[in-house]
Amino acid sequence: MDGVVLCEIADEVLPESPEDPTEFRFGKRRWVFKDYLIEHQEEILICIEKCQNARTRKLKFRSIRQESGSCILVLCHEQTHVRARDIEMEVGEQILPLFFKDFRGSLEFEVAQQEKEHKRPLKTYVTTKLYDALYEKHRQTINVEQERSLDLPKRFQSQLRKYQQRTVSWMLGREQQITQVPANFIVLHAIDGRSRVLKHKYCLQFYPFEEEIPKISLPPGGILADEMGLGKTVEFLAMLLMNPRPQDSYRNDYWHQRLEEFSDEVPLKRARISKKDEVFCICTKKHGKRVQCTKCHRWQHEICMTISDTSDVPHMCPSCWSELVKSGERLVESGATIIVSPNAIKMQWFEEIHKHISPSLKVLLYFGLHSSFWVSPFDLAQYDVVLTDYTILRNEIYHTTDFKSDRQMRHQQRYMRPNSPLLMVNWWRVCLDEAQMVESNTSAAAEMVRMLPAINRWAVTGTIDELPPLLEFVGRPEVCRPPDAWQTVDKAFQLNYKCEPLLELLEHSLWRTCKSKVEHELGIPPQTEVVHRLELSNVESLYYREEHLKCHEQFLAAVAKHTRHNADNSSCLASISPQLLRIILKPFLRIRQTCSVPVVFNSNVSSTDYLHPQDLLARLKSNNENECKTELRSWASSYNGLAAIYFIKNDFPQAIKYYNLLLKLANEYNEQNISQVHWLPLSTS
Structure with a gap:
């Protein structure tokens, strides 16, 4: 049963x-x-x-x-x-x-x-309440050894503050200690x-x-969620240097032996090419310097395979790599860390690595198979750090077994479509920067990052909207399953009934440091404020008053909508989740943008250039006239519609009444040249 x-x-x-x-x-x-x-x-x-x-x-x-x-x-x-x-x-x-x-x-x-x-x-x-409670939970469990200064490698050029040392100690514990x-x-x-x-x-x-x-x-890794500006990148790089993968664990003797067996079958790796030999590469080009696969003996372009003249590793084409891995062969073991970030800050990681580590690490910028360049799993495994971005992974998902069809093609295949080499390497560590970008379980990038094989999995973000997707990525699906259990501890915390269950679930997986808790350790000098007051013209003053009134009404409506369901009936913004906070503060963003460049950010004044007060007044008048014309058209359309309804009902006196009102409206405002009212003439037969 x-x-x-x-x-x-x-x-x-x-x-x-x-x-x-x-x-x-x-x-x-x-x-x-x-x-x-x-x-x-x-x-x-x-x-x-x-x-x-x-x-x-x-x-x-x-x-x-x-x-x-x-x-x-x-x-x-x-x-x-x-x-x-x-x-x-x-x-x-x-x-x-x-x-x-x-x-x-x-x-x-x-x-x-x-x-x-x-x-x-x-x-x-x-919420801030969760972060504060989790911070106190961690503070109570910090032992004496974690309070001691870290013995950082000489290659690390930066000095960590006390809170950063505590963070790195926790991260090292998550990677080095087996926790049950x-x-x-x-x-x-x-x-x-x-x-x-x-x-x-x-x-x-x-x-x-x-x-x-x-x-x-508990799997090694976790979620590093320090507040923005506290140095998450530096903390991660320090941990990366202090916990490299033991070299004996990724010699890849198995793969060296397999490649040597294949190469013995080809006397010359780069033999002379006859005219009948065709190129079967990831591109569609026919010319260029070529290299032969040691397993299938087909030819590819050296530039597409990123093969250098100094390479002494036998070449195996992408299709053969895909077949071997798909047939159950082992993954290529690596001591590399793959870091996935938004494209805008990918080079920032590259610069930070060279800034804080000297001599620097061996870093590869991976551009994906869509760039028509193949990097073999062996080559990927030789680097210390591989940098890529979510856009590349979003395209890389189409080079996985789930998106490849086994159906027979009518015509001969002109180019190979290999699987992504990123999935053929067992990475020592995978890190998602700005991990909130993959909180959606349905996005292609989220699906691809979950497929990346790795021993240590880290999600780095300063903004968390949904915890379950991140917990599943770092290997803690039991926290979120069954869904009823997660919902229970979630509501218990929100209702301020029992907070401990949620904290116990997150204690070993999430680390958060807030500026308010470590302000005394930052060493930031006191701020000096200089206030300059500007006098507004009558037009600007009118414009800003109108915008302020609109934003004031929007703010009150947002607060009323999103705080009436709060567990403790509190309207304190600090107790509201970050995504709701952004919605509530959206009117403030609008008024701030309006004050900076009013004519650019306001939909009522559409322009891409700054306008002087005289031009602003003319534009406001023009927009108001357009709004009036729109209202007049609606007014006229209503008269016209009512007249038509009465006409259909054979109530001709009422139909004539509304047609006369329509004609009167058209005569009055046509003289002002404000609106050209379009109406259907009454026809009788």
Whole structure:
């Protein structure tokens, strides 16, 4: 039987047995409750009826045939990760204390009760409150060794502040130490004396019993979410230098031997090419210096394969690499770190590496297969750092097995379409900078970064909107699954009911330092403010007052909309999630842009050049006239439509009335040259 049996409830009454007033019917059979449940039979019957009527998916009552041939009625849990419905939560809260003698309540039921007593909380949890609580959690667990100064390599040219040293120590601990945490399960013993199950602490999910609660080995890596400007790049580079991959673990003797075996079959790697030999490359060009694959013996262009004259590694074409890896061959082991960032700051990483590390690391800028250049997995593995960006990965997804068709082509293939070499290397470390760009599970870039093989996985971001996608990327999917469990701890934190469960889940995966907490360590000199007050002309003053009024109304509307569902009914912006904060502060951004260059950012004054006050006044008048014309056209169209309706109804006096109003409107405003009102003439026949 699929599912987990939670408790035996009733025995089947044989058809020939006389009727008993305590029996009940279920599934065309007669049943009588077990002795230990007789006193609760009314409550259980109500729950059975609710589950039958609602056709529940998680909690189900069903009959099971025993070896003796008789049937028993049991409560079972279907192994599905769909969210529990409200009726299932209601039934579970009523029935679990009756069936399990050691059941002492569960967080999901407590949170549901808190939701009924309070207004619905916000749908987000990444708030300043969470960051502060997590910072205190980390501060309490920092040991004496982490407080000591780090022994940085001599190659590292920068000096870390105290908070940066604490961050690097935590990152090194996440990569070097094996951390195990118990799974979020509790053991429940059923009242029938037979059934024992594991229940998730935070949701209505059950699992088969195990003698010991399973332990989860946390994967190396995590989320570095220090506030912007605190030096996340420097912290990451320091950690990169202090924890290189041991060289004995990535010699790749297997691949060296395989390539040598292939090369023995070709006497001359760059043999003379006959006219009948055709080039089969990743490009469509026919001419150029060529190199032969040691496995399939086909020819490619040296420039496309990025082969240098000094290379002594036998060449294998992209198609052969793809076939070998797809057939189950090993990945190429590497001590390299691949860093994925937005294209705008990719070169900033390149410059920061050369600035903070001397002698510098061996860095490759990877431009992807769309650039018509192939970099073999062997070559990628030789670098210390490989830099690429999300745009390249978005295109690279089309060079994976999921996007390649095995169907037969009508014509001969003119060029090869290999798999991405990034997926053929087992990277020592993968880092996503500005990781909030891949929080969407549906984007091509997010799908590609999750496919990158790596031992250590890091997400670096100063702005977090959604935690589950980042946690899944760094290898912590159990935190977000089942979805009900994540929703429970999320709401418990928002409602300020129990904050500890969420902090325990994030303690080993997320590090956040806020400026307000380390301001005394920054060493920033006090600011000096110089205020210059400008006198506005009448036109500018009028313009800014109008814009200020609009932004004021928009701000109040946004605050009213997004704070009325707050858990503690607070309107304090610091307690609102970052994405809601951006929405609420959007009117302030508009007024700031308006003050800087009013005619550029305001839709009412469309221009790309700055206008002097006289030009601004003329433009405002012109725009107001256009708005008036639009309103007049709507006015005239309404008269025309009403007249037509009455005309269809044969109410000609009313139709004539509205046509006269339309003509009057056209005569009045045509003289002012404000609007040319277009209307349909009344025709009679």
